[in-house]
Amino acid sequence: MNNLIKTIFQRSFALNFPFIRSITSTPANRIKQIELHQENDTLTVKGKIVDSGRESLLLPEVTECKNKGVRFCPECSLNLHLKHTDVLILSQYIRKDGCMLPRRVTGLCKRQQRKIGTLVTMAHKAGLLHGYKPSWCTKLPNQRYKHKKFNTYFFENTIKLPKAHYKQNEPCK
Amino acid sequence: MSSRQRVQQWATFARQWHIFDCKWQNPYESAIAIVKHLKGLHKPIYHPMNDCGDHVICINTKEIALPGNEWTKRAYFHHTGYPGGASWTLAWELHSKDPVMIMKKAIYRRLGNNLQRRYTMQRLHLFPDDNVPKELIENVTSQIRQLRVVPQRIDHIEKDVIDNYPKIMDYPTDYLPKTLK
Ligand SMILES: [Zn+2]
Numbered sequence: 001m002n003n004l005i006k007t008i009f010q011r012s013f014a015l016n017f018p019f020i021r022s023i024t025s026t027p028a029n030r031i032k033q034i035e036l037h038q039e040n041d042t043l044t045v046k047g048k049i050v051d052s053g054r055e056s057l058l059l060p061e062v063t064e065c066k067n068k069g070v071r072f073c074p075e076c077s078l079n080l081h082l083k084h085t086d087v088l089i090l091s092q093y094i095r096k097d098g099c100m101l102p103r104r105v106t107g108l109c110k111r112q113q114r115k116i117g118t119l120v121t122m123a124h125k126a127g128l129l130h131g132y133k134p135s136w137c138t139k140l141p142n143q144r145y146k147h148k149k150f151n152t153y154f155f156e157n158t159i160k161l162p163k164a165h166y167k168q169n170e171p172c173k
Numbered sequence: 174m175s176s177r178q179r180v181q182q183w184a185t186f187a188r189q190w191h192i193f194d195c196k197w198q199n200p201y202e203s204a205i206a207i208v209k210h211l212k213g214l215h216k217p218i219y220h221p222m223n224d225c226g227d228h229v230i231c232i233n234t235k236e237i238a239l240p241g242n243e244w245t246k247r248a249y250f251h252h253t254g255y256p257g258g259a260s261w262t263l264a265w266e267l268h269s270k271d272p273v274m275i276m277k278k279a280i281y282r283r284l285g286n287n288l289q290r291r292y293t294m295q296r297l298h299l300f301p302d303d304n305v306p307k308e309l310i311e312n313v314t315s316q317i318r319q320l321r322v323v324p325q326r327i328d329h330i331e332k333d334v335i336d337n338y339p340k341i342m343d344y345p346t347d348y349l350p351k352t353l354k
Contacts, residue, residue: 034349053339062341074341085324088335092342095350105348131328141326141327147245149237151197153321158241 001100048159054092073112076172082115084154087129094120098132111161122154187219188296189227190312196233197323199240200279206317207231208283211293221289228296229317230309235272235301238321239264249278274300 035046065072074080074089082089093106093116100106100117108116123129125148127141142149164172174182191210195203209215213225239247247264266273276299284290298309327335 049346052344053336054343057337057340058343059339059341062343066343085322087325087327088330088338089341091327091335092340105345106216126324128324128326130326137176139216147263150244150265150268151236152244153197153199153240153263155240166327 070171071107071109073108073172075112075115076109081156082119083156084119084126085128086119087123090116090120090123091129091132094129094132096132097134098124098129111164111172114161115159118159119156125153126152139142185216186225189314190230190309191227191315192232192310192313193317193318194233194319195231195276195336196236196319197238198319198321200234200237201283202277202320204276204279204283207280207297207318210317211280211284211296214220225295226310228298228312230298230300230305230313231276232303232305234276234299235275236243237268244268273299 035048037044037046044134059078061078062072071077074082084090093101095101098120100113100120103110103113106113106116120129124133127144130141189210193203193207207229210227210229213223213227217324218225244265245263248261249264249267250259250261252259252327262270264275272317277294277297280297281290284293298305
């Protein structure tokens with residue numbers, strides 16, 4: 001019986017952790033890092049909160065918004081108009097494989113999530129986020145297929161966004 | 174004529190040599206700046222009948238940049254003269270065949286249709302990379318300013334700079350990084 005449970009566990013861990021939800025004892029079901037330890041017949045699952053290393057470098061406005069419980073967007077809160085060449089800022093909103101993070105992680109309003117997502121796509125197409133890509137992709141930007149290997153730049157005013165549904169002085173949603 | 178005036182006379186009528194780096198520049202925008210120097214329009218002594226144009230060396234034409242989807246939408250027309258001899262080559266196809274041609278055609282078009290165009294084009298020297306013959310590069314006395322800021326790739330920025338750059342996003346405490354294959 002013990003062995004059977006173990007094999008089920010191992011299989012389910014291979015398939016995107018469907019068992020995680022059923023074994024957590026805390027309300028938060030997503031933790032920063034999950035560690036698996038195997039000792040003889042017992043399998044221990046540890047949820048470890050890892051420091052992101054960004055705490056000390058955060059802008060004071062960001063921590064201010066966090067303490068107030070207000071949403072922080074670079075454009076709505078700071079009036080900072082990003083370009084697709086601002087890779088040092090855009091790279092904070094993406095995963096290691098270059099995907100845009102979801103809105104519950106980035107904490108942006110819907111319009112800004114859409115806009116920054118498009119800016120990330122533009123930066124990828126321009127080959128500026130080289131390194132943030134799936135591990136199987138080994139090509140340099142100038143080795144890409146057909147027209148994609150040549151330098152391209154984009155205009156930020158071509159990004160089509162839905163109308164803002166809030167008034168000018170209201171916080172964004 | 175004093176010696177100072179004599180030197181000023183030489184400097185006024187001598188042909189200057191300019192260099193232009195085409196890296197991440199739009200060929201059609203930079204053609205405006207290059208043509209100005211090729212024709213000598215920036216000089217106070219300019220006159221159409223006055224042969225006062227300068228030489229321009231364009232380097233890194235291989236690394237020009239086009240906006241949006243222009244690499245696939247801009248087509249270059251050619252006709253052999255025979256029936257059915259028309260052909261349309263896309264910008265990226267032309268650029269992969271000859272990395273100098275797009276820049277050359279942009280400047281040639283910008284010069285306007287007149288008898289001086291062919292002679293003005295002889296003062297233009299295009300190079301796909303930065304390997305310029307020594308006898309040309311030693312003449313260069315000035316540089317034409319680039320029109321676009323060359324963007325920096327993130328893997329060319331040092332790790333220290335990336336790590337110590339101010340952050341505007343922190344992960345929520347219940348964030349689990351996706352297991353990547
Ligand atoms: Zn917002």
